[in-house]
Amino acid sequence: MHCPFCGADNTQVTDTRENEDGDTVRRRRRCLSCDKRFTTYERIDLKMPQVVKKNGSRTDYSHDKLLGSLSLALRKRPVTAESVDAAVDRIEAKLLSLGEREVGSERIGELVMRELKKLDKVAYIRFASVYRAFEDVDEFSEVIREVTTKPRGRPPKAS
Template sequence: MKCPFCGHLETQVVETRMSEDGDSIRRRRQCGACEKRYTTYERPDVSFPNIVKKDGRRIDYKRNKLLESMGLALRKRPVSTEQVDNAIERIEEKLLSLGQREVPSTRIGELVMRELKKLDKVAYIRFASVYRSFEDIDDFKSLVDEVRK
């Protein structure tokens, strides 16, 4: 594997661990030239359904887009990268288990909100306030009241 720091082609696997759910393998690698370490993840290559946007456009599923949107909601919150990765894996498992070729973006939004609600209540409220496009303070207040229960 090519080193992301110096581009050297010879790297060595220093440590290998299986994820808790057994769906991926985490490998720590060290470059033979610059000796820097980095992490890679090995996952099965599967076809995710296309995402149907609200305006009818169809786009490919992109894990990075999901990671970025969750990252915005979780910014400066005490949630580990591992917890976020596990949440994304649960969302992806759900998408695959639906067995559909296309999934509405609203369905993914609901899955994200469910995971954020488990991870961090503040992040959940941040995401939901944007996702649901609150019009006034009463909508926001009702969401906060829902989380408090």
């Protein structure tokens, strides 16, 4: 590790600590040349798949773009930041578990819709309207029926 102050590559680790989640290691270092101290962080760097867009072009996966899409759909909705972060984590875990080098943007869109449907029905409809490019009111009505239809199960208990 090079010293950020003098550029020497002769540094010593003086303290090492893991964060609470166990996914990051913090190291305090001391430069043996200039005696200044600095902190480094070590974390796992997983390779996300490339995103293949509808037009066939490829782009790097963007955590910020995924978070932004969810946040836009959830704007002014009663959903906590922690819930949104957890949804992003589930989507990213699913993408990694696919083991593919490339994934279609449609697949990511479907994963986002699945998470939004669990988080907030209004946000789900907002996202679906853009993602599926609704062209008339009937398409909106169909999605609204989809989220308002109650699953069939046992009848409610009589009191």
